[in-house]
Amino acid sequence: MAFACAGLAQAEDKTILIGMQCDRTGPTQVVGTSLCPGTHDYIDLINSEGGIDGWKINASEVDTAYQVPPAIEEYEHTKQQGAVGIMIYGTPQTEALNQRLEQDKIPGTSPGFGIAASGDGQYYPYLFPIAANYWSQGAAAVKFAKDQLGGSLKGKKIAYIFYDNPAGHEPLPVIEELSKVEGFQLQTFAVPPPGVDVSSQVLAIAQEYRPDFVIDHTFGKSPALIIKGLKQNGYPLTHVVALVWASGEADIMGAGGWSVAQGYNTMQFAGAGEDYPVIKEIQAMYKEEGKAPPDAMKSTVYYNRGVQQGALWVAAIKNALTLTHGQKPTPTDVKMGFEMIHDFTLGGLNAPLTITADDHEGGGWVKIFQVKGEGFAPETQWFRAYRDLIVDREHKTAQQMAKAN
Amino acid sequence: MFHSETGVFKTSYAADMALLPLPVARWAVLGIALFFLFVVPLVFSAYLLTLLNLVLIAVVGAIGLDILTGYTGQISIGHGGFMSVGAYTAANLIVRLGVPFWLAIPAGGLMAALIGIIVGIPSLRIKGIYLAIATLASQFIIAWLINHVTWISGGIEASIQVPPPSVFGWKLQTPQQLYFFLSFFAVLAIVAALNLMRSRIGRAFIAIRDQDIAAEIIGINIFRYKLYAFAISSFYAGVTGVLYTYYLGIANYEQFGIDVSISYLAMIIIGGLGSVLGAVFGAAFITILPEATRLFLTHFGGALFSQDTIRTLVPNLTLILFGGLIIFFLIVEPEGLNRLWRNIRNYFRLWPFSY
Numbered sequence: 197m198a199f200a201c202a203g204l205a206q207a208e209d210k211t212i213l214i215g216m217q218c219d220r221t222g223p224t225q226v227v228g229t230s231l232c233p234g235t236h237d238y239i240d241l242i243n244s245e246g247g248i249d250g251w252k253i254n255a256s257e258v259d260t261a262y263q264v265p266p267a268i269e270e271y272e273h274t275k276q277q278g279a280v281g282i283m284i285y286g287t288p289q290t291e292a293l294n295q296r297l298e299q300d301k302i303p304g305t306s307p308g309f310g311i312a313a314s315g316d317g318q319y320y321p322y323l324f325p326i327a328a329n330y331w332s333q334g335a336a337a338v339k340f341a342k343d344q345l346g347g348s349l350k351g352k353k354i355a356y357i358f359y360d361n362p363a364g365h366e367p368l369p370v371i372e373e374l375s376k377v378e379g380f381q382l383q384t385f386a387v388p389p390p391g392v393d394v395s396s397q398v399l400a401i402a403q404e405y406r407p408d409f410v411i412d413h414t415f416g417k418s419p420a421l422i423i424k425g426l427k428q429n430g431y432p433l434t435h436v437v438a439l440v441w442a443s444g445e446a447d448i449m450g451a452g453g454w455s456v457a458q459g460y461n462t463m464q465f466a467g468a469g470e471d472y473p474v475i476k477e478i479q480a481m482y483k484e485e486g487k488a489p490p491d492a493m494k495s496t497v498y499y500n501r502g503v504q505q506g507a508l509w510v511a512a513i514k515n516a517l518t519l520t521h522g523q524k525p526t527p528t529d530v531k532m533g534f535e536m537i538h539d540f541t542l543g544g545l546n547a548p549l550t551i552t553a554d555d556h557e558g559g560g561w562v563k564i565f566q567v568k569g570e571g572f573a574p575e576t577q578w579f580r581a582y583r584d585l586i587v588d589r590e591h592k593t594a595q596q597m598a599k600a601n
Numbered sequence: 602m603f604h605s606e607t608g609v610f611k612t613s614y615a616a617d618m619a620l621l622p623l624p625v626a627r628w629a630v631l632g633i634a635l636f637f638l639f640v641v642p643l644v645f646s647a648y649l650l651t652l653l654n655l656v657l658i659a660v661v662g663a664i665g666l667d668i669l670t671g672y673t674g675q676i677s678i679g680h681g682g683f684m685s686v687g688a689y690t691a692a693n694l695i696v697r698l699g700v701p702f703w704l705a706i707p708a709g710g711l712m713a714a715l716i717g718i719i720v721g722i723p724s725l726r727i728k729g730i731y732l733a734i735a736t737l738a739s740q741f742i743i744a745w746l747i748n749h750v751t752w753i754s755g756g757i758e759a760s761i762q763v764p765p766p767s768v769f770g771w772k773l774q775t776p777q778q779l780y781f782f783l784s785f786f787a788v789l790a791i792v793a794a795l796n797l798m799r800s801r802i803g804r805a806f807i808a809i810r811d812q813d814i815a816a817e818i819i820g821i822n823i824f825r826y827k828l829y830a831f832a833i834s835s836f837y838a839g840v841t842g843v844l845y846t847y848y849l850g851i852a853n854y855e856q857f858g859i860d861v862s863i864s865y866l867a868m869i870i871i872g873g874l875g876s877v878l879g880a881v882f883g884a885a886f887i888t889i890l891p892e893a894t895r896l897f898l899t900h901f902g903g904a905l906f907s908q909d910t911i912r913t914l915v916p917n918l919t920l921i922l923f924g925g926l927i928i929f930f931l932i933v934e935p936e937g938l939n940r941l942w943r944n945i946r947n948y949f950r951l952w953p954f955s956y
Contacts, residue, residue, distance in 0.1 A: 220912070273651075275648075
């Protein structure tokens, strides 16, 4: 231990600090307990290989339990310690920190949640969603349904079941707009918080409305209950697509295991499963240290999202170091580093992410994985849909927000 | 607030009614005020000021809940809802009409008071756990309304961005500037509550808490005073919501959920029900506890645990401590931190000649 302390003290002068917010407790802990180890493991992997040009990364974690005040405290604390940026977790937290990020000129990431319009880098210069936002996810779900139903949605019926909070509502305007474009009939089914009873909604979908396709945008306990309920009512799960927060291993297990959920389509912004070079490298790192890989790794969906988050920060810092010629980067350098990320696939774990000064979303790519056998099998390639419509909406909303202030 | 002495040495009504009857208490309060006014903002780092700012906001809310639950004996698990009423009222006024903060803050409070009165009506018929459920329902109804009525919530993710408050054209943005802004309202809240509790209204509240039938018999209009308690308490909650909105720069109802209502209850229980100073202690304690646990474990936990264990341990330990402390105070010191403070004070008052 004494050696480790001495080692830390020496390394301190060549350390880059990132603030990291997690929720290992609280309502969404099922995500945090797997996602955060993923980020730490990737950063440990980079550090074990000597860091980035000799710079070690330190991700200073704090648990927010999905509450806002700890998120603010942590942000101010890491800012004072000289953090180059902050990994935010949670939509309300992202909204609460947005103004501070802009004022302090510190970049923050909100992968897969947060403000959809923040994909527009001109109006949200320091906020990086770095993954498909809810609008892109909604559009991709419609596109997937269209492809599965033979290339046309004219006259088809789609059910949208969602968690009745702002995040659950967010994809709705996009799907509504697309229902006019594609000519399908849309009916919405709200699951009121805390979402532990979905029986009436599931019955209404499977027995009354009988849609051709179901889009599921729920969180927490609801996805598992919806899978189970639709299955019991004889609705084919191959005609269900879940957005990214209803797509984890935990949801499948909650529904009763892989055998129950056969055919369920899950949307991912980081690849599911373990067949990626970077995951193998992390496993090798653990083997070398003589330790067993963490249990979190088995929850591949969230773990891989954690790895992706870590990898994008490392990539941004690497880019920032080329800007500063090896000097310690400032937060603004890291922001520019993010905007230099180009075609970043991480051996197939990522979509070909390209972040620019205009597009902080990175393209809005997703991939559908279907439950087959004892795992997730890729059902599509990385794809995105109705991109013009989404970008247009981002611009318009961002402009509205800018005007309001 | 800090001292009261045995024996009556007062020769005028003014002396009798003084908030701080002893010179030593006056000096102590003056000293503390000067410390918080001049030393703290200059010496404390931005991070500590941020922590203190959150405490100041919590102080206003905790005092508000204490007026209702601690002084009047009416339980409420819906204060998070009243805070969001205040937050959205102010945010709409600020964004749509450009209202300055000195109007937005009372407006948010008044709207919350109005809703509080409506929610308080059942308290005339039901008590205890039944009232708790009724106020809990109001929390969910308010959240549902804000979520679904876009006229209130503004539309994008049900949140409204507000510009920082400005005083004479100065925008208050840094933790230091916000510290002065928030402490002004926290002090106002403390002084107002202290005075309220010495007035006829405050005495009536206490009478209702101790025995409502007896209170009615001695001529207190229960109907009116229970609604006063709800109104004043929700006014405080509304103001808390507005302060929080200014502090974050955004109004968002998800920040005032059921967990917030519960943690405010925890504040007044740990601080000591029915005392303004206790509410202040409780607010500080509950706000600082998670940060203190985390800092302690990350600095000193390294000797016992690996970094990996600390990461999973810290958040859970905070929760365990939180729950454990509430049980501890309920059993060992039902009168909370305020009582502990009084015990310490009484001990030193006679020290070193204690008998």
